[in-house]
Amino acid sequence: MCRDMDSSETSRTSVVFVHRGTFVHSTPENALQVMEDALVGVDDRGKIAFIGEGKELQKLSQVFGFSSSEVAQLERHEFFMPGLVDTHIHASQYSYVGTALDMPLLQWLNTYTFPVEACFKDLEFAQKVYTKVVRRTLRNGTTTACYFATIHTDASLLLGQIANDFGQRALVGKVCMDRNSSVKHYKETCQESEDEAHRFIKELLNKKYPLVKPVVTPRFALSCSEDLLSKLGEIAKNNNLHIQSHISENTEEVTLVKELFPDSESYTDVYHKCNLLTGKTVMAHGCYLSDNELDLFRETGASLSHCPNSNFSLCSGVLNVRNVLDHKVKCGLGTDVAGGYSSSVLDAVRKTLDASKVLTIQDPEHNTLSFEEVFRLATLGGSQALSLDDQIGNFEVGKDFDALRVNVAAPGGPIDLIQSDGPKILLEKFLNLGDDRNIVEVFVAGRKVVPFTDGLGEI
Numbered sequence: 001m002c003r004d005m006d007s008s009e010t011s012r013t014s015v016v017f018v019h020r021g022t023f024v025h026s027t028p029e030n031a032l033q034v035m036e037d038a039l040v041g042v043d044d045r046g047k048i049a050f051i052g053e054g055k056e057l058q059k060l061s062q063v064f065g066f067s068s069s070e071v072a073q074l075e076r077h078e079f080f081m082p083g084l085v086d087t088h089i090h091a092s093q094y095s096y097v098g099t100a101l102d103m104p105l106l107q108w109l110n111t112y113t114f115p116v117e118a119c120f121k122d123l124e125f126a127q128k129v130y131t132k133v134v135r136r137t138l139r140n141g142t143t144t145a146c147y148f149a150t151i152h153t154d155a156s157l158l159l160g161q162i163a164n165d166f167g168q169r170a171l172v173g174k175v176c177m178d179r180n181s182s183v184k185h186y187k188e189t190c191q192e193s194e195d196e197a198h199r200f201i202k203e204l205l206n207k208k209y210p211l212v213k214p215v216v217t218p219r220f221a222l223s224c225s226e227d228l229l230s231k232l233g234e235i236a237k238n239n240n241l242h243i244q245s246h247i248s249e250n251t252e253e254v255t256l257v258k259e260l261f262p263d264s265e266s267y268t269d270v271y272h273k274c275n276l277l278t279g280k281t282v283m284a285h286g287c288y289l290s291d292n293e294l295d296l297f298r299e300t301g302a303s304l305s306h307c308p309n310s311n312f313s314l315c316s317g318v319l320n321v322r323n324v325l326d327h328k329v330k331c332g333l334g335t336d337v338a339g340g341y342s343s344s345v346l347d348a349v350r351k352t353l354d355a356s357k358v359l360t361i362q363d364p365e366h367n368t369l370s371f372e373e374v375f376r377l378a379t380l381g382g383s384q385a386l387s388l389d390d391q392i393g394n395f396e397v398g399k400d401f402d403a404l405r406v407n408v409a410a411p412g413g414p415i416d417l418i419q420s421d422g423p424k425i426l427l428e429k430f431l432n433l434g435d436d437r438n439i440v441e442v443f444v445a446g447r448k449v450v451p452f453t454d455g456l457g458e459i
């Protein structure tokens, strides 16, 4: 069952490496597909050139022009899986990750977040924090990250440069906000925000980074005037850009949005009226969205980023992901650093399963998510949420090779294997127990980005 490119494609590209062993991934139809003794070839553009079976080695080596001695064989407890997609992470908040989780959202923003984000005017500080967050997330297996930066254009551009330098696929957002009554110096006027959003987009696109794109980023409805929201909707539309923001995270926020936008039917309608809900929109949280609002998400093609660590840590709420999926709304996972205290998507996988089980405890009729379904959310689901599923998310011929080489039995790692387990059990163990010690190599668009080669050493 060899799948490969048609002959016109193959004549233009050459295969630069081939891996043989177990590959696991998701498809829209199958939450978990295991391919044992698979052969996967990657071409010089970093794209998957073919996927075949070990027994097809001879034929594939002739068609694609490689010798069998060039095939890298995975070890017994190793497998390849698609790279993890973090659909919502605040790069700037990495400076205080793991702390300051003792208040609800709005107080948390005023007390901790805004004062820290204001420091990113200082490019040296920005360089330090952004280098650490890109390295750490790559080390954790995040091949694609959708970042919030801060309101500072130059520091946000620096984040784009750092992601490019380390080879991470990234959507980078310069935060836009013209309302902030608590930390008065951490906001822009509507005009400044619009002008700087334009400058950010233009300068980032001019860099022509192959894997880094700008994302239009109104912080959330409470931080933006209607005027600014509309301007940002227009900018996104005119430039066909991604959009990210927050929605319906906490009850106090939802009440205030109702008061501030009395002419809107719902929180979702606030964004919809300003053309901010499109097929390239990802909204974080959505814990309190009504079924009608979820319908509007589906109709517009907008997606949700589920951030369970943050939802638990700030006592915000519990998103019913099953209901989101039943409404056919695209959904991925987000760490939401630093409302979430972990920068690892593996943690988001575990907290997603916990959140689903909490809902089952409350209502035994609730259809609990399986680990296979959550694996799909962390990979293919994330790529769909970011509208990148034509390029990444699973192992399909023609997609970029974004992948993790996982060794479940890595020496010094956190997993003890007692009996000989099949690939499905190995994946389950990795998702529940594994960490970066099990992630032996990370590839983005065919380039090996972990282990690092920047001379700064491992982390």
Ligand SMILES: O=c1[nH]c(=O)c2nc[nH]c2[nH]1
Binding pocket: 090, 105, 109, 113, 219, 220, 246, 249, 310, 336, 339
């Ligand atoms: O979890 C969150 N983190 C933030 O920084 C933020 N801003 C608005 N709403 C938010 N929610």
Ligand SMILES: [Zn+2]
Binding pocket: 088, 090, 246, 284, 336, 339
């Ligand atoms: Zn957030």
